Amino acid sequence: MGWGDLGAFGEPSKETPNLDQMAAEGMLFLDFYTASPLCSPSRAALLTGRLPVRNGFYTTNGHARNAYTPQDIVGGIPDSELLLPELLKKAGYTNKIIGKWHLGHQPQFHPLRHGFDEWFGSPNCHFGPYNNQERPNIPVYRDWEMVGRYYEDFKIDLKTGEANLTQLYLQEALDFISKQQASQQPFFLYWAIDATHAPVYASKQFLGTSQRGLYGDAVREIDDSVGKILRHLQQLGISENTFVFFTSDNGAALISAPKQGGSNGPFLCGKQTTFEGGMREPAIAWWPGHIPAGGVSHQLGSVMDLFSTSLSLAGLQPPSDRQIDGIDLLPVILQGKLIDRPIFYYRGNELMAVRAGLYKAHYWTWSNSWEEHGK
Template sequence: MAGVFVLFAVLLLCLCADVRAAVSTSPPNIIIMLMDDMGWGDLGILGQPEKETPQLDKMAAEGMLLTDFYTANPLCSPSRAALMTGRLPIRNGFYTTNDHARNGYTPQEIVGGIADSEVLISELLAQAGYRNKIIGKWHLGHRPQYLPLRHGFHEWFGAPNCHFGPYNNKDTPNIPVYNGSHMVGRYYEDFEISRSSGESNLTQLYVRSALDFIDRQAAAGRPFFLYWAPDATHGPLYASRGFLGSSRRGLYGDAVRELDDGVGRILGRLRERGLDTNTLVFFTSDNGAAMVSRTQGGSNGPFLCGKQTTFEGGMREPAVAWWPSRIQPGQISHQLGTVMDLFTTAAELAGAVPPSDRLYDGISLLPTLLNGTEVNRPVFYYRGNELMAVRYGLYKAHFWTWTNGEDERSKGIDFCRGEDVPGVTTVQQVNHTDSPLLFHLGRDPGERYSIKPKSSEYKQTMQKLKELVAVHRAGLVPGEPQFNICDSAVMNWAPPGCEKLGRCLKGPESKPYKCPWTH
């Protein structure tokens, strides 16, 4: 077994050496476009019948479509932390031990956030001479020590939390919007989002901010990293006036169409400034579409369930890579990839070397993007502190299954709306460790027909998968959990910059408590 892994490592080193020789000596610009709750099936090129993503479809036609690309967790904050660190949430601390297999994130009352001990890709790129900007949703902690300008970003326009609200600023403050290190207003007050019509100009502001950043970096002639993370497709949904009613899919479709248009404008600006041939742009999503949103949510295509679950619909994401002159147009890759690979890929492009004192879960995708190479590697599906499933090749084994509880479903909260599969989409946590549920995702992408445990196919496959899991567990050192403690006193009562605006609010006394994660 050890010999196989040594050979695998040598193969990767050789491939990466070939790739580095092909990459320009001028450091390439890097743009990561991370959507919010956008499903695999929301792109026209992936089968969405209304075909309302012409710019993304064009981007794929000019670059590479990755059909088997995954998030690291079926919820927003852990997924984003994994992207930024190249490490699973169980390693970087974005999980909870308050209960078994519970998804956690960073609402206003969370005390924790991204630890200083974690090294973010923004920090590595800053050290390599890049100018870095994040636009949109951060979600790695809202307290001052966790904000992006403390972690390698030079510029920021966006918010630390999701755009929930409006709140009364007494029990709960409205979420602040930052420009740089200081707030410039709050959602629903200075940055309007109509809860009746869904009208908001936020996506337009995020697009303009991206275009301005590109223009300034082009003029300065320096490499840049742009992390574009708009959140219009996360409920409550929003779109600007010019896009409201433009889709056959309702408000969610309006939001997708506006984001698609924004992608086209950003790629167009790169061409106008002559930066397209030296810029890698990677488009993906933080987790699957939210089935709980019913008609106000996206599509996960043929895959089972959605956001919050470790079924394919919760974790397989749309993914497109674009780099004219480097990535050959019209390619489709079935390479297993994850958001953590973006960390490793960006670091290699910049010539940055991550610290060697920790394990990383990402691999460089450059051999795939530039040479079309595909290598076998496992993908691990975590929900909170539990390894729920593993995929290798076309096989996926579930060690635990769970959607969400019957009490929530009775209230209309259903993460697998209309897709119940007996014995698979269980409403209680079911331990299958002794006899994992095994699926062949090529023959059965919907995870409906498990392979019989007595078959030779099952026995041979499970032997390999269990070996991979054993190796993974042997090297696993969980990080300090960041989602255990909550406190209303740490909400966004008085963010940096509130004094200048006269918008500071008085919060309650500190009363820490154990965060309740229901699913």
């Protein structure tokens, strides 16, 4: 999802009323970044609080243009990394991931081996269909059990874009929150839906409802789902005890199938690039009774900050035996402070750019591939 996909960030069709309301009731971050313009490294950075070049979750070169088949990937998040849910367990939290894991699909990388107590979703994106024995369709898990596969048990119609996955993920979230409220146990919910990732999908009730084509339909459904989750927290009487943060793992893809590309607002380029369109993300913090309504921050923020901020909320300290790149945003969110820090733009293991304050320096603009340079 891109910086310009939400009405609160200037999208002219104003088709995200729930996320816009979330922003009006909370704090909008205008200068918030992912740690990589690609899915997996940014998710690893969020859960470890560390740059991909530190946690080992990166490609081996700066361009990495070649596509990949998920079943061929053998790596995953190293056991040496401490993930956020592992640490939150120390404070008595129950942790659930819903949706896309994307940090390794081999058994040793399973999210329940890395701090999560529950999982409903897939180890990778909904690529496919493959329909062959060598490369079967991507599996869907409930905890340790595989409960089906994309395109077989969990249908995705590539012609129409119809799929019911976001509704399934929404219900999982509502049920988990209800269960935790009933047990009076603190919880961490990582709701990692992937409807705006090509091939884009939306459920039947949202198809054809947006001015922006299929991608807009998917955004509308995500918006509706976020609204239902926030209202559920309010109805259960736990919204003032629940910190919610909405963001994305990379900028919107601009070169995609017809009507499947998003908007990065006024910023250059998109996913897979370290220009602003590839790494600056929509970001909203919501915590009724704590965050003053209508806040707007120009703090340079990062998905890695969610690691340190979540630990702070739980009364925990980040591990001291490793470099943590994420900072605690609570002074920014609750007191309106600004913290001086740089933003590093990596593509693979190459440092492409650095932002400090109002200035950004590009060291390599990735105008040519390694193959072209070698000719």
